[in-house]
Amino acid sequence: MTRLAAHHFGVTVSDLDRAVEFYRDTFDFDNPERFAVSGEAFADAVGVDGATGRFAHFDADGARIELVEYDPEGDATDDGTVNRPGVTHLGLAVDDLDAFYAGLAPDVTTLSEPRTTESGTRILFVRDPEGNLVEVLEA
Template sequence: MTTPTAHHVGLTVGDLDSAVTFYRDVLGLSVLDRFEVGGEAFSTAVGVENATGRFAHLDGGDARIELVEYDPEGDSRDDATLDQPGATHLGLSVDDVDAVVEGLPSHVETLSDPQTTESGTRIVFLRDPEGNLVELLDV
């Protein structure tokens, strides 16, 4: 068996255009590709009858960040907290967490001010427009 390597991290969103705007304009990620997928094979693979998806792939360095908007859209979920089993977040390294946070638009919600962990890493968590958790860290 070939050793797996990371290809992408996927985030399901309700409004693809709004999510792309956030990740491109607020966090500065480049859009690599936008496309749509549908058909029986896709529906079967994702386990959603008659599903189609609108996708955007963003440059996340060693792995792409995949934003996908499904039709039909599933039920919304409560705001995730990091201590819930199965919780997910997207981790993005930056040169200076404090500078990035200072430059965020006022409508971007952070869970706290930037913190330095016991390991010496400076981190902050924020929410994208869909409520997905994004960790910014300088390493």
């Protein structure tokens, strides 16, 4: 078998420009690499007739975060409550969770203030403009 390696972590969004602005500004990422993909092979691969995609790749300390906007756009998923099977989230680490939390823009939605779990990990969940969950943690 061929060696398996992580390549990227994908988040589907309905407005790529708005999502790029959020991830760049909230997590202090550099401007992403942007590109588009279309054609029959892409549509077949993603299982959506006539699909095209606009992509943005952020480098997060060696982990690639991929934001993708599809045309045609599918229906939004359910409410995204964290404990529902199938709900996903992106996990990002920071050195100082309290400082990160204090620096959040007023319009960034959080599930709670930073909390310390039984394992000693400090966590905070935020929602991006699409409602996707992002766990920010201080291990």
